[in-house]
Amino acid sequence: MKAADAYLVITNLPDRxxxxxLAHELVEKRLAACINILSPCRSVYRWxxxxxxxxxxxxxxxxxxxxxxxxxAAIRSGHPYELPEIIAxxxxxxxxxxLDWVDSETRPA
Numbered sequence: 762m763k764a765a766d767a768y769l770v771i772t773n774l775p776d777r778x779x780x781x782x783l784a785h786e787l788v789e790k791r792l793a794a795c796i797n798i799l800s801p802c803r804s805v806y807r808w809x810x811x812x813x814x815x816x817x818x819x820x821x822x823x824x825x826x827x828x829x830x831x832x833x834a835a836i837r838s839g840h841p842y843e844l845p846e847i848i849a850x851x852x853x854x855x856x857x858x859x860l861d862w863v864d865s866e867t868r869p870a
């Protein structure tokens with residue numbers, strides 16, 4: 762697989778439990794090959810006219826371009842936020858064997 766066909770998708774969840782639940786669902790549906798749930802961070806942002814300050818758990822999701830639309834839909838349906846952060850970054854490089862693994866693990870069964 763070419764690096765340009767692989768994506769790193771970033772989202773944040775409000776607690777470790779909801780992050781783990783979503784991660785398991787995405788991997789089991791083969792929409793992601795691997796998801797890292799990171800340590801909590803502080804997010805400061807404006808929402809509906811107010812400055813908010815919240816603890817969140819970032820998630821780094823590895824997938825392919827072919828699976829991105831379905832992954833995004835699954836994140837939106839399984840996410841507790843009204844407007845979840847979903848940022849997709851197309852990869853420009855990576856270990857070829859790892860990218861091949863991402864590709865094989867995200868192919869529909």
